[in-house]
Amino acid sequence: xxxxxxxxxxxxxxxxxxxxxxxxxxxxISIGSLATRGLNFGLDxxxxxxxxxxxxxxxxxxxxxxxxxxxxFPEAVVQHFGASKDILIRIAPQEGKSNAEVSSRVMTALxxxxxxxxxxxxxxxxxxxxxDELANDGGLAxxxxxxxxxxxxxxxxxxxxxxxxxxxxIHDVIIxxxxxxxxxxxxDLTVLAAILAVIGYSLNDTIVVFDRIRENFRKMxxxxxxxxxxxxxxxxxxxxxxxxFTTLLVLIALFVVGGELIHxxxxxxxxxxxxxxxxSIYVASSSALLLGISKEDLxxxxxxxxxxxxxx
Amino acid sequence: xNQYPAWKYLLLLxxxxxxxxYALPNLYGEDPALQVSxxxxxxxxxxTKEKVRKLLQDANVSFKSxxxxxxxxxxxxxxxxxxxxxxxxxxxxxxxxxxxxLNLAPRTPEWLRAMDAAPMYLGLDLRGxxxxxxxxxxxxxxxxxxxxxxxxxxxxxxxxxxRYAKISRFVDKNGDSGVEVKFKSAEARDKAxxxxxxxxxxxxxxxxxxxxxxxxxxxxxxxEMRETRKLALKQxxxxxxxRVNELGVAEPVIQQQxxxxxxxxxxxxxxxxxxxxxxxxxxxxxFRLTDETHDADEAARTGxxxxxxxxxxxxxxxYVLLKNRVMLTGDYIIDASSGIDQQSGGPAVYITLDGKGAxxxxxxxxxxxxxxxxxxxxxxxxxxxxVDGKPVKTRHxxxxxxxxxxxxxxxxxxxxxxxxxxxxxxxxxxxxLRAGALAAPIEIVEERTxxxxxxxxxxxxxxxxxxxxxxxxxxxxxxxxxxFGLIADLALAFNLVVIVAVLSMLQATLTLPGIxxxxxxxxxxxxxxxxxxxxxxxxxxxxxxxxxxxxSGYAKAFSTIADANITTLIAAVILFGFGTxxxxxxxxxxxxxxxxxxxxxIMGTRAVVxxxxxxxxxxxxxx
Numbered sequence: 001x002x003x004x005x006x007x008x009x010x011x012x013x014x015x016x017x018x019x020x021x022x023x024x025x026x027x028x029i030s031i032g033s034l035a036t037r038g039l040n041f042g043l044d045x046x047x048x049x050x051x052x053x054x055x056x057x058x059x060x061x062x063x064x065x066x067x068x069x070x071x072x073f074p075e076a077v078v079q080h081f082g083a084s085k086d087i088l089i090r091i092a093p094q095e096g097k098s099n100a101e102v103s104s105r106v107m108t109a110l111x112x113x114x115x116x117x118x119x120x121x122x123x124x125x126x127x128x129x130x131x132d133e134l135a136n137d138g139g140l141a142x143x144x145x146x147x148x149x150x151x152x153x154x155x156x157x158x159x160x161x162x163x164x165x166x167x168x169x170i171h172d173v174i175i176x177x178x179x180x181x182x183x184x185x186x187x188d189l190t191v192l193a194a195i196l197a198v199i200g201y202s203l204n205d206t207i208v209v210f211d212r213i214r215e216n217f218r219k220m221x222x223x224x225x226x227x228x229x230x231x232x233x234x235x236x237x238x239x240x241x242x243x244x245f246t247t248l249l250v251l252i253a254l255f256v257v258g259g260e261l262i263h264x265x266x267x268x269x270x271x272x273x274x275x276x277x278x279x280s281i282y283v284a285s286s287s288a289l290l291l292g293i294s295k296e297d298l299x300x301x302x303x304x305x306x307x308x309x310x311x312x
Numbered sequence: 313x314n315q316y317p318a319w320k321y322l323l324l325l326x327x328x329x330x331x332x333x334y335a336l337p338n339l340y341g342e343d344p345a346l347q348v349s350x351x352x353x354x355x356x357x358x359x360t361k362e363k364v365r366k367l368l369q370d371a372n373v374s375f376k377s378x379x380x381x382x383x384x385x386x387x388x389x390x391x392x393x394x395x396x397x398x399x400x401x402x403x404x405x406x407x408x409x410x411x412x413x414l415n416l417a418p419r420t421p422e423w424l425r426a427m428d429a430a431p432m433y434l435g436l437d438l439r440g441x442x443x444x445x446x447x448x449x450x451x452x453x454x455x456x457x458x459x460x461x462x463x464x465x466x467x468x469x470x471x472x473x474x475r476y477a478k479i480s481r482f483v484d485k486n487g488d489s490g491v492e493v494k495f496k497s498a499e500a501r502d503k504a505x506x507x508x509x510x511x512x513x514x515x516x517x518x519x520x521x522x523x524x525x526x527x528x529x530x531x532x533x534x535x536e537m538r539e540t541r542k543l544a545l546k547q548x549x550x551x552x553x554x555r556v557n558e559l560g561v562a563e564p565v566i567q568q569q570x571x572x573x574x575x576x577x578x579x580x581x582x583x584x585x586x587x588x589x590x591x592x593x594x595x596x597x598x599f600r601l602t603d604e605t606h607d608a609d610e611a612a613r614t615g616x617x618x619x620x621x622x623x624x625x626x627x628x629x630x631y632v633l634l635k636n637r638v639m640l641t642g643d644y645i646i647d648a649s650s651g652i653d654q655q656s657g658g659p660a661v662y663i664t665l666d667g668k669g670a671x672x673x674x675x676x677x678x679x680x681x682x683x684x685x686x687x688x689x690x691x692x693x694x695x696x697x698x699v700d701g702k703p704v705k706t707r708h709x710x711x712x713x714x715x716x717x718x719x720x721x722x723x724x725x726x727x728x729x730x731x732x733x734x735x736x737x738x739x740x741x742x743x744x745l746r747a748g749a750l751a752a753p754i755e756i757v758e759e760r761t762x763x764x765x766x767x768x769x770x771x772x773x774x775x776x777x778x779x780x781x782x783x784x785x786x787x788x789x790x791x792x793x794x795x796f797g798l799i800a801d802l803a804l805a806f807n808l809v810v811i812v813a814v815l816s817m818l819q820a821t822l823t824l825p826g827i828x829x830x831x832x833x834x835x836x837x838x839x840x841x842x843x844x845x846x847x848x849x850x851x852x853x854x855x856x857x858x859x860x861x862x863x864s865g866y867a868k869a870f871s872t873i874a875d876a877n878i879t880t881l882i883a884a885v886i887l888f889g890f891g892t893x894x895x896x897x898x899x900x901x902x903x904x905x906x907x908x909x910x911x912x913x914i915m916g917t918r919a920v921v922x923x924x925x926x927x928x929x930x931x932x933x934x935x
Contacts, residue, residue, distance in 0.1 A: 002792075002849070054765065103759070104585040121766040123584060127696055127757035130445065134892070141890035148882050156875060190825055193887060193895045197832065197902065200883030204836070204876040208843065211872040239846040243839040246788060250781030250835035254828060257780060259773035261437075262828055269832065 030178020042188030047131035054119035198272030205280035415562035440767035445758035453544030554747035602684035644669020659738035774827035795934025823897030833905025840913035
């Protein structure tokens with residue numbers, strides 16, 4: 001089976017003003033949301049305590065809340081998690097109180113009012129000092145990744161391509177973050193890992209396109225830069241779509257059956273892959289064109305004395 | 313055309329066979345098992361093994377096998393029920409001195425174990441257990457060192473008959489601390505300075521004349537402070553290891569992280585409250601003579617404590633005055649066990665001292681027969697609290713007298729103390745005394761506990777997503793690229809086997825995000841094949857012959873594949889460098905997956921394509 005019987009001839013670049021406007025709009029919305037609503041940082045970054053409990057019967061959250069209130073946790077957030085028998089309790093770090101013992105105290109309080117067994121499924125406690133560090137390290141990791149990639153692409157291709165690919169990456173990361181901010185999805189360590197994977201993935205896509213553009217610049221004698229970029233995009237189109245599709249297939253499998261703990265991770269990657277596919281077609285190439293990429297820039301450099309090497 | 317040299321087929325075959333062998337142990341599952349190892353004072357040998365066997369036979373507990381290896385006895389059971397029963401039986405029967413821990417032993421057959429093949433090492437989020445990150449208050453160790461110098465200075469000056477007015481710890485406005493000695497005369501100060509300089513060459517000692525007297529300031533040198541901190545951390549790791557052993561945990565991880573942190577991972581531990589209580593406790597004991605001439609309650613009320621004495625609260629209420637000089641510290645205790653006091657019927661702790669401690673103790677108790685002696689229970693805690701949105705460290709020490717008794721006779725190596733609240737407290741105190749005191753207080757700054765039910769659920773769900781994702785991609789590739797799709801499917805299956813084999817060989821920790829990494833790799837690994845196949849199609853459309861199309865398809869796609877994968881690898885490596893625990897797991901599987909997929913998707917598929925189409929006339933490709 002084939003998506004396109006022969007190489008397509010879509011004129012992608014003629015729509016690039018539209019695409020740039022669309023991207024700019026998305027980025028504006030994302031930044032706006034990030035600035036006003038911020039990210040809904042999970043426990044990993046804020047510090048605090050999270051407890052997941054499994055009861056042998058459906059639980060009334062009001063009972064749990066009142067028990068916790070009596071035990072000195074009026075600010076505890078209690079919700080069902082996955083099923084009505086499972087609950088999730090979140091307690092923010094408290095001013096002037098010791099936090100490491102919170103989980104034991106909560107467990108003791110809840111077990112004292114429950115006849116049956118309560119299955120302790122998960123406890124996470126992150127002290128305020130660790131939360132700050134994780135947030136810092138995460139931010140640094142993202143910046144380092146971008147810099148390293150910039151260097152690698154600059155070294156392998158040309159600086160205009162490097163800037164184009166990093167522009168596409170920043171575009172993808174901002175929009176993915178924007179979606180998390182807009183819908184106030186839980187942003188934890190696994191989501192951060194997913195975003196770094198998005199960086200890797202989106203770049204993967206971009207590189208394939210750039211590789212073809214470079215090849216075509218060297219091969220095609222005729223045509224403007226825009227024509228060559230268009231041809232390259234068309235030639236790689238079915239590959240771009242195919243790979244995105246198989247990746248999305250496995251991510252959807254992960255999202256559906258992977259369980260609650262991996263939800264945020266799968267969500268971030270799904271958004272990232274969709275946005276990344278779009279950006280490798282439009283954003284990366286448009287930026288390279290915008291920076292004035294031309295045939296001369298990509299011709300292999302003929303070193304002086306190169307031809308002498310063949311003489312024994 | 314399109315033929316591979318024999319060595320390439322051979323290489324692929326070898327990789328395939330080795331991968332299958334090393335991935336194999338993951339299919340065998342695990343036995344509930346019991347692990348018996350020795351604590352410091354005992355040895356595990358063939359006689360211990362026979363003893364365990366007899367204990368189990370006498371108690372009628374069925375077991376599958378019992379093996380002695382690496383100074384450990386491993387007993388396998390058919391079910392968890394007999395495992396749990398066996399733990400009680402063996403623990404009871406062997407007595408203290410042995411560490412009896414529950415474990416899951418891989419059912420890897422002997423011939424695989426002989427070549428060091430083992431199943432993947434599952435992280436805590438998959439097998440269940442506790443992860444603690446503990447911060448050691450290393451500055452408290454410096455503080456303690458300074459306190460120690462106060463005592464040392466006091467005895468040195470007294471022995472040499474140098475009169476001093478006061479010795480205390482000071483903290484100057486820069487936050488630097490040290491020991492300050494006050495003298496009434498300059499001569500005494502100068503004499504003391506010479507003495508201290510000679511005795512403690514590592515200390516920075518300077519004279520400081522200001523209002524109110526003549527002073528000597530002693531500070532720890534930069535180097536010594538560093539050493540003290542380092543030593544405290546090392547000692548804490550040792551103590552934590554001893555305590556974990558006392559708890560009976562199989563395969564614990566206790567590791568230094570950074571300059572002042574320790575990671576403790578206890579697989580399979582459920583009772584985190586007890587684990588926290590035991591690991592974090594800093595309880596130790598001190599023995600001091602009790603003052604009988606002054607009124608302690610009066611001193612507590614007025615706040616005026618007579619010279620040479622120190623005021624302590626009593627656990628049952630009220631106060632007592634104790635002599636400044638410590639008779640003995642908990643450091644000399646080599647063994648302790650809890651029991652019931654014969655006379656009072658209350659809980660008691662039986663203590664055994666080492667040779668040096670016994671010598672000191674028999675000397676001081678011999679000199680002070682008929683006098684009162686108190687046992688001081690000391691617990692130090694460090695906590696980080698949020699004050700105005702900023703973490704602030706607070707330290708507090710609980711010191712209380714748990715027991716005061718008249719010294720009836722000279723005490724020596726073995727004796728008992730009473731006055732504890734409950735048998736549980738006696739039990740915990742005995743455990744802590746056995747395991748040794750922490751050199752500096754520790755604080756839990758991160759805890760991640762996963763219950764066994766959630767761990768199993770994570771494995772099941774993770775496994776399900778790998779299988780479903782894998783099957784979806786297989787089907788899709790077969791439909792889309794027909795014959796070549798099937799070849800890509802083979803490569804994908806090969807890739808999965810290689811990933812599992814590499815993870816098993818490296819014994820890298822597999823976490824839930826790690827499984828997600830494998831799933832992602834499955835989706836992305838076909839990218840290389842997609843690139844190649846699309847190229848071949850393109851060449852075919854351009855009218856190139858099938859054999860040439862195959863050749864140039866592979867050749868032209870190669871550099872693209874390499875570039876694309878290296879960039880993802882960069883992201884994965886950075887993730888590994890910055891990530892903690894589970895995230896590292898994701899970075900590892902992603903990196904391994906990228907590398908193995910390059911091998912299988914390029915070389916693996918090419919080999920099969922060459923076998924099918926190579927060296928013959930081909931009219932049409934199934935692509």
